[in-house]
Amino acid sequence: MSADIKIHDNNNDNTKVSRIKAINWNRLIDDKDLEVWNRLTSNFWLPEKVPLSNDIKAWGTLNGEEQRLTIRVFTGLTLLDTIQNAVGAPTLMQDAVTPHEEAVLSNISFMEAVHARSYSSIFSTLCSMRDVDDAYQWSEENEHLQRKSDLIMREYEANDPMKRKVASVFLESFLFYSGFYLPMYWSSRGKLTNTADLIRLIIKDEAVHGYYIGYKFQQAYNAATPMEQLEIKDYAISLLMDLYDNEIKYTESLYDGVGLTDEVKTFLHYNANKALMNLGFDPMFPAELTAVSPAILSALSPNADENHDFFSGSGSSYVMGKAEETEDEDWDF
Amino acid sequence: MEPLLVYFSSKSLNTHRFVLSLDMRSVRIPISMKEEMPAITEPYVLICPTYADDDGSKAVPKQVIRFLNDPRNRELMQGVIASGNRNFGDLFAYSGAVISKKCKVPCLYKFELSGTLEDIKNVKQGMRKLWESLKQTKQQHLMAV
Helix, strand or coil, X not given: CCXXXXXXXXXXXXXXXXXXXXXXXXXCCCHHHXXXXXXXXXXXXXXXXXXXXXXXXXXXXXXXXXXXXXXXXXXXXXXXXXXXXXXXXXXXHHCCCCHHHHXXXXXXXXXXXXXXHHHHHHHHHHXXXXXXXXXXXXXXHCHHHHXXXXXXXXXXXXXXXXXXXXXXXXXXXXXCHHHHHHHHHHHHCCCCHHHHHHHHHHHHHHHHHHHHHHHHHHHHHHHCXXXXXXXXXXXXHHHHHHXXXXXXHXXXXXXXXXXXXXXXXXXXXXXXXXHHHHCCCCCCXXXXXXXXXXXXXXXXXXXXXXXXXXXXXXXXXXCCCCCCCCCCCCCCC | CCCEEEECCCCCCHHHHHHHHHCCEEEECCCCCCCCCCCCCCCEEEEECCCCCCCCCCCCCHHHHHHHXXXXXXXXXXXXXXXXXXXXXXXXXXXXXXXXXXXXXXXXXXXXXXXXXXXXXXXXXXHHHHHHHHHHHHHHHHHHX
């Protein structure tokens, strides 16, 4: 083979890294790779950073059903992280079009392992081993959770890099959120706030993962023929609908008992729109179905809404920002 | 004069897609630092995405900083609309707060990624109102002279 590391793959319009070469971060093919690498490495964290044991008291204030729900939700999230760590990101690595993309995906894979590991830290800090074992048993038997896993795994096993990216973005930007809702809800009620801090670190990572994989999807999509684009868009919408139908059932099976199902569904719609945007598609759920409660939004991004009112027509007009002084040397004034 | 937007969008094109949906006059700040900056000669609103590190630094893309380092561009800016992702917590659309403080203009609106239909409606309406009030201020000023 020539010195060129790229070969053309006849099955699709993507190129693949076919022969290993020393990676050179000073010669970038796509500068998005370095930008995202820097973002991910600057976000790096481990669960030991969060004082989870401060939540022991709050855990005791949850009733039996609420505790069981929380453990189940986190077990479901652990399964998704395990899929991304062991199958999702490594599969996408094989489709990488630059060596730097492979490196970024290796970071994503490892962070998914950190996320999965974090839930076990929460369990060992707050819960009894028996309750956790029960939840793992439940996760093996819950048909909706298993179907969610099957739907994604099927796409990862199919030989189409664009479809794998679509599935991956839906996992990162949509499927996690039936689970993420609960710690945000507890946090909005002043409960399990340290656990919520840890989940927020995960939520931040998943945003970068969804953004990056979605960006790589768009690069391939834009290079595809109009026919291929039509086909892949149809495929994406129909996969989203399959996942959505299942997610609604999963949500009902988890949250009906505590009366939160409707709120979680709204949160799902809101995040499905964001998943579509990450793929470069238009959001699909209308505003009335995506109006997440202000308490949950501010649990997600505390203090972010103080001066967002001029164009929305609520609150006082013209509010100046209260930003901290930034030390960016690029500013000239 | 019709409302004018100046915006930056990286290769992800999130902000670019939002601006296209607004269907208003717009100027894009180039991604390449070598490219010449567009000359702005009338009032405008800036739309800026956010790329903050964990400590909030580097929230404003360097291309936008380069654009704002020109005092004429700062003078004509009527406000900033910032985008981002709520998943980033406190730092959601943080570039809006930084530019607002640094350039003493209001942060007019925040939206996520490439914006929803609701965001498009709000920004269109807001821009129209803002330009009407600019026109009135200008007329009052002329009458006073």
